[in-house]
Amino acid sequence: xxxxxxxxxxxxxxxxxxxxxxxxxxxxxxxxxxxxxxxxxxxxxxxxxxxxxxxxxxxxxxxxxxxxxxxxxxxxxxxxxxxxxxxxxxxxxxxxxxxxxxxxxxxxxxxx
Amino acid sequence: xxxxxxxxxxxxxxxxxxxxxxxxxxxxxxxxxxxxxxxxxxxxxxxxxxxxxxxxxxxxxxxxxxxxxxxxxxxxxxxxxxxxxxxxxxxxxxxxxxxxxxxxxxxxxxxxx
Numbered sequence: 583x584x585x586x587x588x589x590x591x592x593x594x595x596x597x598x599x600x601x602x603x604x605x606x607x608x609x610x611x612x613x614x615x616x617x618x619x620x621x622x623x624x625x626x627x628x629x630x631x632x633x634x635x636x637x638x639x640x641x642x643x644x645x646x647x648x649x650x651x652x653x654x655x656x657x658x659x660x661x662x663x664x665x666x667x668x669x670x671x672x673x674x675x676x677x678x679x680x681x682x683x684x685x686x687x688x689x690x691x692x693x694x
Numbered sequence: 695x696x697x698x699x700x701x702x703x704x705x706x707x708x709x710x711x712x713x714x715x716x717x718x719x720x721x722x723x724x725x726x727x728x729x730x731x732x733x734x735x736x737x738x739x740x741x742x743x744x745x746x747x748x749x750x751x752x753x754x755x756x757x758x759x760x761x762x763x764x765x766x767x768x769x770x771x772x773x774x775x776x777x778x779x780x781x782x783x784x785x786x787x788x789x790x791x792x793x794x795x796x797x798x799x800x801x802x803x804x805x806x807x
Contacts, residue, residue, distance in 0.1 A: 614793045623702050626738070626783065626797040633792055641794075672737050676795075681726045681787055683795055685737025 584609035588673045588686030595693055601646075601660040603689050605673030608654065613675040615656040616683065617648055620670040632656060633678070668693045702781060704802045713771040715801045717784030720765060724786035728795065729758060729769045732781045738797075741769070741782075771803075779805045 588605045595601060607613050617630040630648035632638045638648050645664050649657045656673055670690050676683040707713045719727070725746050730738035744751040744758045744767075751758050757770040767784050783800045787793065 616795070618797075625702075625799040628794060628796060631792060631794050639792070674737070674795075676793060678793055680793075681728050681743040682740040683738075685739070688735070688737050 584675075584684065586673065586675055586684055586686045588689060590689060591687065592690045593692070595663050595691065597665055597693055598662045601658070601663050601667070601691070603658040603671055603673075603691075605656045605658075605686055606654055607656075607675045610654070610675070610677065612653060612678070614678055615650060616674040616676075617646075617656065617658050618672040618674065620672060620688075622669070626672065630656075630658070663693045665693050667691065702800050702802045704804065706804045706806055707774050709774060709776060709805050709807050711774055713769075713774045713778065713803060713805075715769045715771075715782045715803065717767040717769075717798050717801075718765060719767060719784070719786055719798070721786055721788060721796075722762075722765070723788055724796075725789050726787040727758070727760060727767050728785045728787065729756075729767075730783045730785060730797070731778075732783065732800070734780075738783060774803075774805050776805045776807055779803055 585608045615632040618626040620626050628641045632650045646660050670688050672688045673686040674683045728743040729741040732738040742753045744760050749760050755772045759768045781800045781802050784798045785795045
């Protein structure tokens, strides 16, 4: 069966520090991968989408970047965090053409 | 996605009553609409989808209605139970550039025992 792992679960980082959130998927190959951000009490915003290794599209201009060095690994990064980067970050995967996306448990990032 | 900056609307229903959660969309290019349920502190979970050329689809205790004329989507939950308390999101899939899913603001459903 397929599983998605996302870590860490919570993270408190100072302003200006770097960020690296990792997401891995098991049990499937060539998944579509997604990074979403959810501000407290609000909706999910699509940040990055990837259809394959090193193939990433950015949905909104921002202080973050994403990389996909391996087929089932998706990394969200920042060189210098801003206060506005605080939020709940969710990684998800889907099979090409299917409508169901499977989400990880999320990382709650607080920038202080 | 649209409206991600708005605060969540809320809905409270008595246990056993039916719930109706609404969603408006703006993009006519979406080929599927999907409902997700998100429990506190967790990632969203898929509930049901509907293709854009359909107007109704039923699942177990849930029914999704799609009105393309007014770009409106609804999720009906029959005999609402305490375990249904969660935030519900509608999402659109747009295939013209890939397999991206764009989420609405969400509605917080509270079931009163």
